[in-house]
Amino acid sequence: MRRRWLAAVAVSVAGLLTLTACGGNDDKAAGGGQSGQKKVEVFSWWTGPGEADGLKAMREIFEKGNPGFTFYDAAVAGGSGDQARALLASKLQANQPPDTFQGHAGAELQGYIKAGKLEPLNSLYDELKLKDVLPQELIDQISVQGQVYSVPVNIHRSNVLWFNPSVLKEAGISAAPTTIEEFVADLDKVKKTGKIPLSIGSQWTAVHLLESVLLGSLGTDAYNQLWTANADWSGANVTKALENFKAILSYAGTPQEDWQPAAKQVADGEAAFNIMGDWAYGYFHNPAPGGLGKTSKTDFDWAASPGTDGTFMWLSDSFTLPKGAPNRDGALAWLKVAASKEGQDAFNPKKGSIPARKDADKSLYQDYLAWDLEQWASDKLAGSIQHGVVANDAWRTAINDAVGLFQQDKDVAKFQQALTDAAKNSGQ
Amino acid sequence: MRRVRRWLPGLLLVSPSIVAIAVFVYGLLGWNFKVAMSDQHDEISQGSFVRLENFIGIWEQERWGISVRHAIVFTVVFVGGALVLGWFLAFLMEKGIRGEGGFRAVYLFPMAVSFIATGVVWRWLMNSGTGERAVGLNSLLHYLGLDFLQWQWFRDPDWGMAAMAIPAIWQMSGYVMALFLAGFRGVPEELRESARVDGCGEWQVYRYIVLPMLRPVTLSALIILGHISLKVFDLIVAVSGKQIITDVPAIFMWTAVFDSHDPAKGATIAAYIVLSVAVFVIPYLVWNARKGKRS
Incomplete structure (x- = not known):
């Protein structure tokens, strides 16, 4: 009789424990902190051929330049980012943001900006003098009330x-x-x-x-x-x-x-x-x-x-800095790579897009991309x-x-x- | 003390699942209805209580009308088709053909496949190209010399949702067959014998003895298929994605929540889906409870 009692209690307690355990798992994965290396969780939907290679090339530059951080690839596959954005929305709502996430530059980020989920990056833009190397029209079109919230990595052409x-x-x-x-x-x-x-x-x-x-x-x-x-x-x-x-x-x-x-x-x-x-x-x-x-x-x-x-x-993939990013310094280090000429020139030829920066190495872009780069430098801009x-x-x-x-x-x-x-x- | 001993361990044993169901099913269901009755049309605002405004307002949206109509067409074709085909397969098997076990397994296998996998395959099979550009089923029809049967499948503006039900029928009719087969086997041989003695033909045995006795099985099958059908999402996403041409309430809900960022609208649609399933399930539960009392 006593045995049965004990078993019942044990089973029910175990059951309740597994229930409560569901909540606490994520923190460890994101925060990191093991063996002195801090993880930087980079959330994107670049998993296809070309784009994943581009991400890898940027990752190598990041890891070489930042030995203190390890890159954690939190890419979600599928549907040009549909699934990724759905997951991201729930993460942000639960205030468990990744350190940095991919988003289309422009109005798509407005919801996040209004909800106060993103930090403005004006100081980063000033520090890296990005206003000199990105087209002024582009900065105007991605600014919300004078603030910039993302770092454009690449440019695609829609028309x-x-x-x-x-x-x-x-x-x-x-x-x-x-x-x-x-x-x-x-x-x-x-x-x-x-x-x-x-x-x-x-x-x-x-x-x-x-x-x-x-x-x-x-x-x-x-x-x-x-x-x-x-x-x-x-x-x-x-x-x-x-x-x-x-x-x-x-x-x-x-x-x-x-x-x-x-x-x-x-x-x-x-x-x-x-x-x-x-x-x-x-x-x-x-x-x-x-x-x-x-x-x-x-x-x-x-x-x-x-x-x-x-x-x-144009349309552009960009990276952001969510408020309350567990590893803010790591995220900023990643954004610096994403904004750099070296990072963009590593990423874009593989992805099949052109850099947002005007000072890209033109020899890397052949055929269509050469035409594209030329048009980007001279054309008026309209957003997709x-x-x-x-x-x-x-x-x-x-x-x-x-x-x-x-x-x-x-x-x-x-x-x-x-x-x-x-x-x-x-x-x- | 003795009496407590009798029920307490049992209660403790099931309490985790009671707690889990209370929180994760009924709690969240209640929360959903609360959001549906608020005006929280973006993710930031808190939203205040607006009664049934969303429930009424949604009927003014053209897309909602379309998705409801699609859900009805899909449900009618899918449930009807799976019931008829499942019944027919069971009817054939009931005669005790050789290798019955093998057939049963073959017909049941599709159920082991997820709707997503089914959808990916059927998206190709139901490719809408016709004539020279026919692929999949249309090309099969071409080789059979049945070119006049080629059509747009799920892209047909009027009957596309009927085509969409075909993969679902393919997937679920084996399961219905298993249900009916068990039902057929549950009809005592003596009853059939006595009917035959009374001069019934084989057809009449089915019409007046077997079919009426299958009524409970049919009802269970109807409810199981009905609730799958009203909630269908994965199959349609896999076949055609989020397009108006194959829109159903569950897809509309997804776009409302994750694309439009309109929680109240999404919750309203979710509430309608729950209610429509309840229309199927609650009478069944009542009927079951009554039957339980009687016996």
């Missing part, structure tokens, strides 16, 4: 028109279209040959297309105006842009699963055009299995998306919608919903109303 030269030739098109009107005419020519005029992927790629069409139709100044306090989404110029979007979308092929299969249709000569960010270059160019191993200028070619020549629609620069998360999600609904009913007036409401309710 790129990828095309298959031989499909264009077959359709009798001599050069890439430079205006929206030319683009629609060219799409029509391709349609007559029986090829897919414009390949498209899942819903977010339609939003990606929309941002290029908006920029191409409205022009840079009017586009940038849309994200300011005195934006007018209900104007006639927006209606025109959305009509253009509808016309272009009517030439789109069957939606593919994601951007890669859509881009592949262009590389394989099934489709003529695709509008996608410049991460597509790595996919086209890199050897299998990471890419398709195609030759640039013959198998595929590129131009600024129609109507946007002279404007660089889908990739978190100009619209905060709530706004971006509302735009995504509107595009998803528009893909089904093709009702421009309703679409414009939804976009106007989205701008009004964004709280940005």
